[in-house]
Amino acid sequence: MTHIIPSPAKVNLFLKVLSKRSDGYHDIVSIVDIVSLYDTIRIEETTDNVISLTDSRGALPDGPGNTIYRAIAALKDRYGVRTGVRVHVEKNIPIGSGLGGPSSNAATALKAMTKIWNLPIREKELYEIGRAVGADVPLFLYGKPCVMKGIGDLISPIDLPVMWYLIVYPAVSIQTKAVYEGLKIVLTKKENDITLLGKFDTAREICAILENDLEKVGTVICPAIQVIKDRLIEAGSIGALMSGSGSSVFGVFENEAKAREASAPLAGMGDVFVVRSIGEDGC
Numbered sequence: 058m059t060h061i062i063p064s065p066a067k068v069n070l071f072l073k074v075l076s077k078r079s080d081g082y083h084d085i086v087s088i089v090d091i092v093s094l095y096d097t098i099r100i101e102e103t104t105d106n107v108i109s110l111t112d113s114r115g116a117l118p119d120g121p122g123n124t125i126y127r128a129i130a131a132l133k134d135r136y137g138v139r140t141g142v143r144v145h146v147e148k149n150i151p152i153g154s155g156l157g158g159p160s161s162n163a164a165t166a167l168k169a170m171t172k173i174w175n176l177p178i179r180e181k182e183l184y185e186i187g188r189a190v191g192a193d194v195p196l197f198l199y200g201k202p203c204v205m206k207g208i209g210d211l212i213s214p215i216d217l218p219v220m221w222y223l224i225v226y227p228a229v230s231i232q233t234k235a236v237y238e239g240l241k242i243v244l245t246k247k248e249n250d251i252t253l254l255g256k257f258d259t260a261r262e263i264c265a266i267l268e269n270d271l272e273k274v275g276t277v278i279c280p281a282i283q284v285i286k287d288r289l290i291e292a293g294s295i296g297a298l299m300s301g302s303g304s305s306v307f308g309v310f311e312n313e314a315k316a317r318e319a320s321a322p323l324a325g326m327g328d329v330f331v332v333r334s335i336g337e338d339g340c
């Protein structure tokens with residue numbers, strides 16, 4: 058039997074880098090929205106005890122270098138599963154885009170395999186495995202708008218309105234490590250110095266707090282980021298920002314019609330996606 062599961066992307070509406078930790082990671086505070094841009098993951102059980110991975114672009118690593126592999130291997134090790142699995146990813150979320158594709162894929166695989174293998178796993182254990190696979194995996198296990206803290210692994214709820222976005226990926230893959238290594242801001246803010254509302258009612262309220270400490274470095278690596286931001290504002294976006302560590306840029310629009318209208322003049326800037334916020338049920 059083949060199981061087919063959507064794996065959504067995310068955008069960072071707010072991202073402040075607080076400090077660098079002794080382990081090399083950075084503590085952050087970020088507001089994240091889950092959006093309707095999906096990879097599709099196909100999973101088929103096998104009897105050979107092997108985790109096999111392929112993808113539609115031939116771009117993802119196999120073995121432990123792949124977040125899906127690490128997620129499934131962790132479940133197999135913890136619960137002594139002796140059957141294998143064949144996984145194929147239909148890639149729609151660009152790689153190195155700041156939209157969370159690898160972390161989403163890992164979270165989707167974790168949730169799917171616990172059901173397929175009928176594992177008696179508690180939510181706390183699932184999150185522990187997710188954190189070990191990647192810092193952003195817990196936010197996709199949560200699967201709703203949230204505030205991320207710590208290295209991105211500490212999740213709390215936030216109420217956001219359903220919003221429409223126009224995402225532009227300028228076909229430049231940026232490595233998260235390179236962006237953080239280029240970060241030159243003075244990291245003096247403490248978590249308690251940042252006050253975030255627990256609820257936003259309108260897209261304009263969200264646009265008033267759009268901020269990303271990584272954007273300046275991302276723009277040095279990929280100057281097209283600033284050009285895309287300017288074009289999005291010219292096309293009617295009420296706010297625009299680089300997502301995560303880049304290179305994707307999103308514009309916030311008040312409705313679907315305005316987002317789709319703006320997509321035409323941005324088409325030459327890269328891959329363009331019109332998406333919306335998705336709820337807990339994936340809709």
